Amino acid sequence: MIEKNITFKSYKNEDFTNALKISVSANLGWGFELFDLVVYLYVTTTIAPLFFPSSSYIASVLLFLGTLVLGYFARPIGAVFLGHFGDKIGRKSIWLVSLLGMGIATVSMGFLPTYAQVGVLATVLLIALRMSQGFFLAGEWGGGQTIVNENSPQGLRGFFSGIQQGGAALGLIFAVIANEIALYIAPGAAFSTIGWRIMFWFGAIPLAIAILTRYKIRERIVFNAEKTVKFPIVDVFKKYYKFVIVGTLLLLGNGIIYYGEIAYMPTYLGLYTKLSAASIDLAVLVTNLVWLFSSPIAGYLSDRVRSRRAWISSIFIIMIILAYPVILLLHSGYLPFVLFSGIILGLIISFQYAVIPAFLSENSDSSVRYSFIAFSINLGVALSSFGPFLGTYLSTVMKNSVLGIVILVIASSLAGFIAMMFSPRDNIDAELN
Template sequence: MTNHTDVGIPAPTLARTPIRHVVAASLTGTALETYDLYLYGTASALIFAPLFFPAADPTASLLLSLSSFAVSFVARPVGAIVFGHYGDRIGRRTILMISLVIMGLATFAIGLLPTYSAIGALAPALLVLLRFLQGFGFGGEYSAAVLIIAEHAPPAKRGFYAGINNIGPSIGFVLSTSVFLLCLLVFSPEDFLAWGWRIPFLLSIVLVGVGLYLRLRIEESPVFADTVRAGERRRVPFFALFRHYPRQVLLGTGALISMSALFYFFSVYSLSYGTTVIGHDRGTMLIILMAVIAVSGALIPVFARLSDRFGRRVLSIGGVGLATLWMYPMMWLIDTGSLGGLTVALLVLMIFFSMFYGPMAAFLGELFGTSVRSTGVGIVFNFSAILGAAITPLVLTALVAAAGASWPVPLYLTAIGVLSLCCILALRETKDVDLRMDHTAPPQLS
C-alpha cells in the first residue's frame, strides 16, 4: 500500500471520549438529521402535492410530489463521495458537524418557502433544490456517525454500540411524525395547509443547535488517529476504494437495496397508500406508523448485540429472508382495510427489518480498510438508497395506478429481497475483523 501524508493537517489526538458519550452524540445527530428527511417524506405523501405540484389529475400530482422526495437520494451519493473523501482525509468528527448544519439549514429554509400559488413554478424548483441539499448533507452523515462509534467501541461489543446509532432513524421518524401529527390536530385543515405545515420544518433550526453542542464534545476516532500517525491516508480515497474493494462495494450495495426499499415502503408508500387508496384517516395512519417504528427501534440494539455473538451475516440473512417471505401476506392484510390487519402487517415487516438493520452498522464498516472506510460505507449506503428507497414509493404508486390493484407491490419488493439475499450470501462473516488493519485485499468475500 502506498502511504501519503498531508502538509498542514495535524494528526488527531488519541480520543479519550467515553464510548457512551460518542454513542449519544452520534445517535442524537442522526436522529435529528433523519427528522429532517422523514418530515419531508411525510409532507410529500400528504400535503406537498397540492401546495407545490398542483395538477388536474391527483395521481399525477402525487407522483410529482414523490419525485421531489426522490431527489434527495440522487444527491446522497454525491455527498457520500465528497464527505467520504474528507472523512478519510481529515476525520469523521468534522464531517459529523458539517453534514448536520447543511441538512438543518435546508430543512429550515423549506419552512420559509412560498408555495406554487404565490410564486408559480419557482416554488417547486426551490423545493427540489433544498431537497437536494438535504440529501447532500445526509450523504456524509451515516458513514461518519456509525464509524466514529465502531472505531471507538471495544471489538467484542462493536456490533451493539454501532447498532445503537441505527435507532436514530426510528427516533427521527417518531419525532417528525409526532410534530406533524400535533400540527394536524391543533390547526384546522385550512390553517394547516395555509401555514401550519411550516412549523415542523422551522423547528429544525433548534435541533441543529442541540446536535452541534453534543458533537463538539467528542474527539476523533482513535483508529483514524492511528492511520494519520502511520501516514496511511490515501490521497484520493475514492480511487483506492475501487482499486482494492470493488466487489465489497458491489455486494454491499446490493445487500442494502432491500433494506432501503422496505423502510421507505413502510414510512412513505404505506402512508400514501393507506390514506389515498384504502381510505384510512391520516392521523390514525401516523399513530400506527409511530407505534410500529417505536417497537422496531427498541429491537435494533437487541439484534445488533446478537450479531456480536452469532455474526452479522446470519442475522442479515434471517432478516432479509423472512421479510421477503412476508411480502404477500403483508399486502393481503393491508388490503383487507382493517386497521388491525394493517398494524400486524407493518409490525411483522419492521421486526424482520430490525433483524437486518441492527447488525448492518458494524457489518458495513468491517468490509473496508481504515483509509477508505468512510468513503466505502458512504457510497454503499447511499447508492443502495437510490436503487432501493428513492424510486420505491414512485414506482409502487405508478404500478398500482396502472394495474388497478396492489399485486405489483409484493412482486416488486420480493424481487428486490431476492437480489439482496444473494448479495449477503456472497459475503463472509466480518465480526472478528480488526478495524486497525488497513489491508488492500481483505479475505471477506467468498
C-alpha cells in the same frame, strides 16, 4: 457457533461509556436526518399540488415523489465529497458539517413560496433544497457508521451499531410528534397553508439537541492522518469494487423495505385506506417504537451469533415470505391489523438494519472506510428511493395497491439476498485498523 464470553463487564468502563455516548449522539443525529426526509414523505399528499399543480391528483403526487429520487441521487455525490474529507482530515468535523448543512436545508423548506405565488421557481427551489438534503445526509450517515464502529469495543460493534441505526426509527417518531403539533396548531384547511411549514420548522429542535450532544463527544483515534491516501474514493474502487456492489444491493434491498413500506406508510395509508390522521400517526409510532427498542437487541444478538452475513441474508428470506400477508394487513385499513403489520415491519427492518454498519466496517480499513461506507450505502439507498414512486406507480397501473408494493419488496429483497451470497466473510473478531 455462539460466543459465550461476550459480556458488557468485559470492557473498561471508559471505553464502554465513550462508545455509548458516540452511538447515542449518532442515533440523535441520524434521527434528525431521517426526520427531514420522512417529513417530506409525511406531507406529500398535502403539498404535492402546491408545488406540482396538475389536473390529476395522482400525477401531482408522482411528480412530488420524483423530487425525492432527485434528492437521493445527490447522496452518492455527497458521499464522494464528504467521505473524501472524512478520510483525509478526520471523522468528527465532517460529521458536524453534514448535520448542520442538512438542518439548514430542512428548516428552509418551511419558508418556500408555493407554485401559486412564484410559479415554477417554487418547484426549482424545492428540488434544490431536496438535493442539498441528500448531499449532506450522505456524510451524516456514512460518518455516523464509521465513527461508531471505530470507537466500539471489539465484540460489541453490532450492539452499538444497533443503537446508532435506531435513529432512523427516532426520525419517524419525531415526524409523528411534529405532525400532531402541526395538526393542533393548524387543523383542517389551515394545514395546507401553515401546518406543513410548522413540520419543517420543528426540525430545528432535534437539530439543536443533536449538535449539542455531538460537539461534546471524544473520538478515539483509529483514524490516522499518516495513513491517508490521495483520493480515497479511487482506492475504494481499486480495493473494494466487489464489496461496493454487494453493499449497494444490500442497501437497495433493505432500503426498499424502509422507503417502500415504513417511511412510505403515512402516504400509503392516506392514499389507500380510510384511517384518520390520528390512527395513521399511531401506526407509524408503534412501528418505529418497536424498531427503536429492538435495534440494539438485534445488533447484540448478531455479536453473539457471530455471523452477520448469515443474519442479514436470513432477514431477506423472512421478508420475501412475509411480504404479501404483511402488506395485505397494512392495506386492510382495520387499525388492529395495521398495528400488527407495523410491529412485524419494525422487527424485520431493525433486525437487519442494525447489523449493516458493523458488517461494512469490519470489511474495510480506516484509510478509506468513511468513503467506502458513505458511497456504498448512499448509492444503494439512492436506488431504493424509487420505492415510493414505483410503489404508487405499480399500484396505479395494476389497479392493486397490495400487489404493487409486494412485487417491489420481493424483487429488491431477492436482489439483496443474492448479493449477500457473494459478500466477504465475517470479520467480527478483527481489530479495526
